[in-house]
Amino acid sequence: MSLRSALLTLLSAGPHTGYDLAKNFHSSVGFLWHAPDSQIYPELKKMQAEELIEGYPVPWGTKGATKTEYAITKVGLEYLNTWQGQPVTYRPERSEVRLRAAYFEFADDDDARHCLENHLRHYEQVVKDIHGQIDELREQSSDFHKQRLARYPEADHAKITRFKIFAYEGILKQAEAEIEWAQDGLAMLEQLKQGASLPDR
Amino acid sequence: MSLRSALLTLLSAGPHTGYDLAKNFHSSVGFLWHAPDSQIYPELKKMQAEELIEGYPVPWGTKGATKTEYAITKVGLEYLNTWQGQPVTYRPERSEVRLRAAYFEFADDDDARHCLENHLRHYEQVVKDIHGQIDELREQSSDFHKQRLARYPEADHAKITRFKIFAYEGILKQAEAEIEWAQDGLAMLEQLKQGASLPDR
């Protein structure tokens, strides 16, 4: 049900269309909880049926066209609070890259190396992306975030921003750990290629 | 298709029953790629149909009962090699705990703290479990691993063991990053409780 919570957290900043929300899943929240467009629209309908949000048509363009905007309800806000009180469910590990690394004896030398080089590149990109997100928060250049802060007294702004940065810092730490791991692995492969009979550690 | 690969890596150590394999998903490989029993048996059937493995009955107990043992085929071994050559698909982030942390403003003080304390405990347990796994490999106390090594010349043993330890070290680094993050978070919450108007960082 995290998709639901993610949508509600976005809507707690103010009313938005499904499209607005979907866009955010390509950046901001998307770095914490990803969801494709195809999941978002149906979920919004379900949430509306359960009165966590309400949808209403707003004019779009010059002709009589409309789009649907959704706003969080009181029930929705309560949902968020309840959600925060429930224990997190830790899903068991499922790491393709780790599984591969454990069985590199089935990989050609180049494949193993490419795997780790790619891993490195991937997480270097993550680091960049997350730094970008953190900068956006610090510089208040995110419309969503500005909108959110506007709903709270000034005294709370630092705290609310801090939470988001804290979450991103978690991803950052993860990514940095992955980068270190990949580098260690590349060193290990290099050592093995020298034919050295290396110790376990 | 990682479930498939995980099963094949296990069977590459020698023939086993579905039960043997399922047990291993509760420990060893289970720390890299988890799968519940209910996924394993059907997948084995599919893999047999595709001739990646072969199943044959072996006697079980004193009466005429039998169990099915599966052995990896040449096709299965090729599959593992091909798998290692393919690019890893990086699934987009989906972290419930991170999503929560980002929106701690909806949590009661205690709920936020409990969330992070629980996070800390969870990953401390992971660290213990993984150390246990690494010790098992170092001390050669894992039957599966002994069986695996027996299929390779002595000269390769260190390397094969090294890969597995390397994979576990990755999980270890992740877990340690999570522990740091949770500790930072608890400190942050403590600071906020003091009512200090803290800086972003």
Place this chain on the structure above:
DNA sequence: CCGCACATGTAAGATGTTACATGATTGA
């Protein structure tokens, strides 16, 4: 008037979770 952003989905299939179900064997 053309292309990109805006807007809203459906549908099929793969994968994963949870709960249930059943019987044989072995060791205490």
Place this chain on the structure above:
DNA sequence: TCAATCATGTAACATCTTACATGTGCGG
């Protein structure tokens, strides 16, 4: 003989992925 382990699943559901599908509005 009783409980734990061995052995093998099914069924229902939730979730996620991938691909497809369609039309409007707006700026250059």
